[in-house]
Amino acid sequence: MHQLEVKNIVKSFKDVQAVRDVSFSIPQGKFLALLGPNGAGKTTLVEMMEGLRKPDSGEILINGKSWLKHEKELRKIIGLSLQETRFTEKLTVRETLRLFASFFGLGNERMDEVIDLTDLGDKQKAMVGTLSGGQRQRLALAVALLNSPEILFLDEPTTGLDPHARLDLWNILNALKQQGNTTLILTTHYMEEAETLCDEIIILDNGKILRQGVLKELLDGHAKNLDELFIQLTGRHLHEETLDK
Amino acid sequence: MKKHWTNNQLYQLILTQFLETIREPSVLFWGIGFPILISIGLGLAFTQSSGTQFHVNIVENHATALDSLIIHYGTKTMHDKSVVYTWTVADSTLGNTKFIFKNSTWNNAIVALKRGEADLILTYSGGKPCYHFDPHDAQAQLLYLKLSHLLQHPTVKAIEAEGHVTPLTLKGVRYIDFLIPGLIALGILNSLMWGISYSIIERRSQKLLRRMIATPMRKSNFLIALILVRFVMNMVEAGVLFFFAWLFFSTTIQGNIGALFLLFVAGNVAFSGIAVLISSHTEKTEIGTGWINAITMPMMILSGIFFSYHNFPEWSIGFIKLLPLTLLTDGIRSIFNEGAGLMQVAFPSLLLLALGVICFIMGLKRFRWF
Numbered sequence: 001m002h003q004l005e006v007k008n009i010v011k012s013f014k015d016v017q018a019v020r021d022v023s024f025s026i027p028q029g030k031f032l033a034l035l036g037p038n039g040a041g042k043t044t045l046v047e048m049m050e051g052l053r054k055p056d057s058g059e060i061l062i063n064g065k066s067w068l069k070h071e072k073e074l075r076k077i078i079g080l081s082l083q084e085t086r087f088t089e090k091l092t093v094r095e096t097l098r099l100f101a102s103f104f105g106l107g108n109e110r111m112d113e114v115i116d117l118t119d120l121g122d123k124q125k126a127m128v129g130t131l132s133g134g135q136r137q138r139l140a141l142a143v144a145l146l147n148s149p150e151i152l153f154l155d156e157p158t159t160g161l162d163p164h165a166r167l168d169l170w171n172i173l174n175a176l177k178q179q180g181n182t183t184l185i186l187t188t189h190y191m192e193e194a195e196t197l198c199d200e201i202i203i204l205d206n207g208k209i210l211r212q213g214v215l216k217e218l219l220d221g222h223a224k225n226l227d228e229l230f231i232q233l234t235g236r237h238l239h240e241e242t243l244d245k
Numbered sequence: 246m247k248k249h250w251t252n253n254q255l256y257q258l259i260l261t262q263f264l265e266t267i268r269e270p271s272v273l274f275w276g277i278g279f280p281i282l283i284s285i286g287l288g289l290a291f292t293q294s295s296g297t298q299f300h301v302n303i304v305e306n307h308a309t310a311l312d313s314l315i316i317h318y319g320t321k322t323m324h325d326k327s328v329v330y331t332w333t334v335a336d337s338t339l340g341n342t343k344f345i346f347k348n349s350t351w352n353n354a355i356v357a358l359k360r361g362e363a364d365l366i367l368t369y370s371g372g373k374p375c376y377h378f379d380p381h382d383a384q385a386q387l388l389y390l391k392l393s394h395l396l397q398h399p400t401v402k403a404i405e406a407e408g409h410v411t412p413l414t415l416k417g418v419r420y421i422d423f424l425i426p427g428l429i430a431l432g433i434l435n436s437l438m439w440g441i442s443y444s445i446i447e448r449r450s451q452k453l454l455r456r457m458i459a460t461p462m463r464k465s466n467f468l469i470a471l472i473l474v475r476f477v478m479n480m481v482e483a484g485v486l487f488f489f490a491w492l493f494f495s496t497t498i499q500g501n502i503g504a505l506f507l508l509f510v511a512g513n514v515a516f517s518g519i520a521v522l523i524s525s526h527t528e529k530t531e532i533g534t535g536w537i538n539a540i541t542m543p544m545m546i547l548s549g550i551f552f553s554y555h556n557f558p559e560w561s562i563g564f565i566k567l568l569p570l571t572l573l574t575d576g577i578r579s580i581f582n583e584g585a586g587l588m589q590v591a592f593p594s595l596l597l598l599a600l601g602v603i604c605f606i607m608g609l610k611r612f613r614w615f
């Protein structure tokens with residue numbers, strides 16, 4: 001059985017069709033990248049999977065269960081980091097984690113584990129307001145991992161980070177992949193991120209799926225990399241930074 | 246898995262909310278320091294008027310009988326590079342009155358009057374003093390009465406028989422007694438409107454609210470924690486202000502403490518409800534700030550915090566009396582100063598509670614968690 005099934009999802013805002021008839025599914029333990037430029041509809045799609053937005057039509061099932069009927073249950077088995085969450089600056093890393101741990105009825109043991117996993121040991125007592133961008137993203141990841149989620153959703157976890165901080169995060173996620181217990185849905189507009197971390201890649205543009213598959217299948221045409229493929233498909237780059245190269 | 250009470254989510258929400266509050270130094274200043282400073286400033290300005298001082302400019306071409314009188318009774322001093330004569334009339338009941346006389350030209354006297362450096366101009370012609378002052382200026386009128394009396398009977402006290410004046414300096418009628426309950430009520434209003442509304446809107450705009458409800462957190466726990474922490478902070482703030490007023494101005498609570506607590510709770514419920522309602526939908530702190538100001542500012546002015554609302558036109562009083570801040574302020578005042586009990590504050594308390602609950606329900610109905 002697929003752990004996550006997305007069927008014919010449509011979502012519009014006033015004058016924008018953000019997601020137009022998207023369907024896919026993913027088995028347990030796989031890492032999936034939603035790759036697309038700004039405004040492709042990645043966040044809208046992910047937030048519907050997270051049960052934070054209602055689709056106009058279509059169905060999303062996690063372990064065969066829908067958000068409408070099983071919200072309470074599903075909240076306990078997913079973990080997520082939103083595209084832009086600013087945690088309270090006047091709390092320490094550990095206080096923030098303890099607060100979120102309490103929502104799941106978890107105690108110190110699990111907190112120590114995620115602090116270890118995200119390498120925040122020496123920042124435990126630091127105020128969130130004093131953290132660097134990379135450290136904040138690792139805190140967001142730590143919060144997302146607290147309940148040992150079956151499915152983890154990360155919305156642009158490395159956008160705006162320097163290459164070093166990005167690599168740190170990739171290492172953490174790779175370690176998670178080795179354990180094999182977590183399914184990951186990750187959105188990004190960095191092709192390297194999709195290439196290095198994920199088993200399966202969905203290229204999204206204008207609310208529609210352009211291509212879907214493993215990296216090899218996607219590149220078996222004439223494209224050298226994913227950005228080239230995207231240019232072939234749309235005539236545009238994945239993101240502006242690529243243009244400067 | 247062993248369960249420990251510190252892992253309880255309501256406890257953690259309250260704890261983090263509390264930590265966040267006290268780690269914001271400005272909270273302590275605006276919540277505790279500021280009301281105390283106001284009460285010192287205004288309290289001293291209005292309660293300690295043990296003596297009065299008047300400035301009189303004398304305009305004359307040559308020495309007259311007036312001068313000899315003033316030189317005889319006054320003390321010569323230098324003030325701002327010119328000679329002034331200070332004539333003090335002692336009065337143990339009404340406080341001493343100090344007349345400060347200064348010779349000047351007519352033009353200079355007019356300038357001094359305009360600048361507020363002089364209260365009255367005195368001339369002397371045909372053997373009689375002549376008083377020049379603005380008849381709309383109550384201070385100048387009083388000076389005229391005192392001064393004309395003094396010049397006629399220089400050796401006699403202004404109020405001859407002290408028995409005719411009974412000073413009313415009872416507790417409860419001083420300005421500070423009027424002010425302290427008002428400051429307590431205003432503190433509750435401000436702390437809840439800014440503390441609750443602003444923190445909800447800020448969290449919504451930071452996507453923190455959305456992040457929190459993406460967990461099994463109970464939404465009610467979040468609001469309970471937010472309100473409870475504010476309520477306790479308000480108790481502390483009111484307590485500190487009262488302690489201060491008791492220490493320096495001997496303010497006391499003449500009425501029923503239970504009634505005060507009921508009213509205090511009702512006021513907190515009312516303003517928490519309003520705070521939740523105005524922060525229920527918006528994501529922009531600017532809009533939130535606008536709403537908070539639109540609600541707190543008019544009440545701050547109309548509800549008689551600093552001066553009695555009976556100065557407003559007759560037709561508006563009925564409406565002003567029903568404003569939540571007025572209900573709270575009048576209630577607290579009646580308990581502090583008039584010895585009111587449960588019966589007297591039951592109606593305003595009920596009204597405040599009802600308002601709070603209605604706003605709260607309306608706010609929850611349209612509350613946007615994300």
Ligand SMILES: Nc1ncnc2c1ncn2[C@@H]1O[C@H](COP(=O)(O)OP(=O)(O)O)[C@@H](O)[C@H]1O
Nearest residue numbers: 013014016018037038039040041042043044045
């Ligand atoms: N709350 C909203 N109201 C109106 N339009 C929105 C809203 N959220 C997203 N959109 C629009 O939907 C489209 C997809 O946005 P989004 O899902 O954020 O894309 P991405 O995450 O891929 O950058 C964009 O055109 C965006 O402007």
Ligand SMILES: [Mg+2]
Nearest residue numbers: 042043044083
């Ligand atoms: Mg996005």
